[in-house]
Amino acid sequence: MRFDEFDLHDEILEAISYMGFEKASPIQEKAIPLILENKDLLAFAQTGTGKTAAFILPILDKIAHSKGDSINTLIIVPTRELAIQIDQQIQGFSYFLPTNSIAIYGGGDGSDWVTQSKALKNKTDIIVATPGKLISHLNVGNIKFEQLQHLVLDEADRMLDMGFYDDIQRIVSYLPKKRQTLLFSATMPPKIKKLSSAILDKPEEIAIELSKPAEKVLQAAYLCSENHKTPFINHLINQKEDYKSILIFTSTKAKVNQIVRGLKNKNYQTDGISSDLEQSERENVLSAFKAKRTRVLVATDVISRGIDIKDIELIINYDVPGDAEDYVHRVGRTARAESEGVAVTLINENDMFRFKKIEELIETEIIKLPIPPEIGKSPEWNPKSQNFRFKNNQRKNRKK
Ligand code: ADP
Ligand code: MG
Numbered sequence: 001m002r003f004d005e006f007d008l009h010d011e012i013l014e015a016i017s018y019m020g021f022e023k024a025s026p027i028q029e030k031a032i033p034l035i036l037e038n039k040d041l042l043a044f045a046q047t048g049t050g051k052t053a054a055f056i057l058p059i060l061d062k063i064a065h066s067k068g069d070s071i072n073t074l075i076i077v078p079t080r081e082l083a084i085q086i087d088q089q090i091q092g093f094s095y096f097l098p099t100n101s102i103a104i105y106g107g108g109d110g111s112d113w114v115t116q117s118k119a120l121k122n123k124t125d126i127i128v129a130t131p132g133k134l135i136s137h138l139n140v141g142n143i144k145f146e147q148l149q150h151l152v153l154d155e156a157d158r159m160l161d162m163g164f165y166d167d168i169q170r171i172v173s174y175l176p177k178k179r180q181t182l183l184f185s186a187t188m189p190p191k192i193k194k195l196s197s198a199i200l201d202k203p204e205e206i207a208i209e210l211s212k213p214a215e216k217v218l219q220a221a222y223l224c225s226e227n228h229k230t231p232f233i234n235h236l237i238n239q240k241e242d243y244k245s246i247l248i249f250t251s252t253k254a255k256v257n258q259i260v261r262g263l264k265n266k267n268y269q270t271d272g273i274s275s276d277l278e279q280s281e282r283e284n285v286l287s288a289f290k291a292k293r294t295r296v297l298v299a300t301d302v303i304s305r306g307i308d309i310k311d312i313e314l315i316i317n318y319d320v321p322g323d324a325e326d327y328v329h330r331v332g333r334t335a336r337a338e339s340e341g342v343a344v345t346l347i348n349e350n351d352m353f354r355f356k357k358i359e360e361l362i363e364t365e366i367i368k369l370p371i372p373p374e375i376g377k378s379p380e381w382n383p384k385s386q387n388f389r390f391k392n393n394q395r396k397n398r399k400k
Pocket of ligand 1: 052307
């Protein structure tokens with residue numbers, strides 16, 4: 001379906017075409033008409049399927065020419081990075097409209113607080129906020145929500161994972177009862193249903209193929225002992241000279257630093273990002289990577305959800321994520337929308353069973369390859385190897 005088949009204002013259609021969007025994605029096709037009809041909505045769609053535009057476009061359409069005198073829309077998101085990104089997308093889509101927006105998030109210096117407070121008093125149409133910072137502003141009476149018409153919860157599953165359930169309830173208690181509420185999520189855990197029945201009113205529900213990375217991602221796994229991982233990724237990055245944008249995920253902050261050190265020695269432009277960095281540093285690192293000034297970014301899962309970086313060509317999972325859903329999110333950073341991408345996971349002996357669980361979740365068997373012999377010997381694929389080897393050893397020991 002083309003965007004001009006929706007009943008949207010010309011200014012919005014023009015901005016969409018400037019953004020280079022031609023056809024609506026499936027979630028957009030289903031969500032936009034329902035939102036225009038003022039329905040509450042529960043929408044589930046995997047990462048990278050265009051959920052942001054699915055809610056921004058119809059909301060902008062509804063406020064297009066009614067520059068109100070107070071806050072019209074509140075969008076709650078889990079992280080600062082996502083707040084900034086969504087705010088930027090709103091600015092793009094509303095380029096030809098008088099609508100304005102602001103991102104409200106913590107971690108900056110005191111001057112942010114002043115700017116944010118001013119913007120909140122100056123009748124900003126759309127606020128994109130993280131829960132904690134929003135509550136600080138609410139506590140000092142900075143925000144008036146009497147005229148609010150739309151509440152959006154983006155990455156709702158992630159917010160619940162991060163323990164924001166009560167904060168969200170608290171924020172909602174400040175909002176008018178009569179409003180439109182939209183909840184977007186990549187997964188459908190039971191807690192979402194609980195939240196939904198607490199704050200949505202007779203919602204329509206849309207679910208589009210959950211828990212599968214986009215089809216254009218070429219996925220592969222390498223069987224690799226822990227001590228061969230760094231030499232192997234060095235080899236991989238060396239080999240793929242034409243890959244300008246490579247994202248490496250690992251589960252812990254300590255490993256981010258260790259991997260960055262390993263790669264910097266080889267003279268790649270490499271940076272690391274984790275919650276250890278100050279907010280301003282995180283933004284600098286992320287924008288250098290987005291602008292392709294940094295070739296390799298090493299990250300923890302803080303950035304695997306929701307953040308959209310164009311044209312990442314290679315994702316490397318340095319380790320198997322503990323949570324199978326995180327795998328889908330990490331891999332979802334490549335091949336976003338229409339592009340193609342490669343995602344490679346390094347599996348050591350102890351992670352085989354966990355990787356098997358991921359394959360079950362995504363209902364796909366991923367090809368497993370050995371690392372080149374000059375780097376080391378690959379362990380054999382045996383997802384139960386941990387238990388079995390233990391037993392075998394015991395048996396052998398007994399025989400001795
Ligand atoms: P999600 O929130 O579902 O993870 P995003 O809204 O971040 O996904 O969109 C993923 C990427 O796809 C973004 O780069 C966005 O600009 C792009 N995109 C979204 N909708 C379309 C579309 N209809 N046509 C082309 N690109 C799109
Ligand atoms: Mg999103």
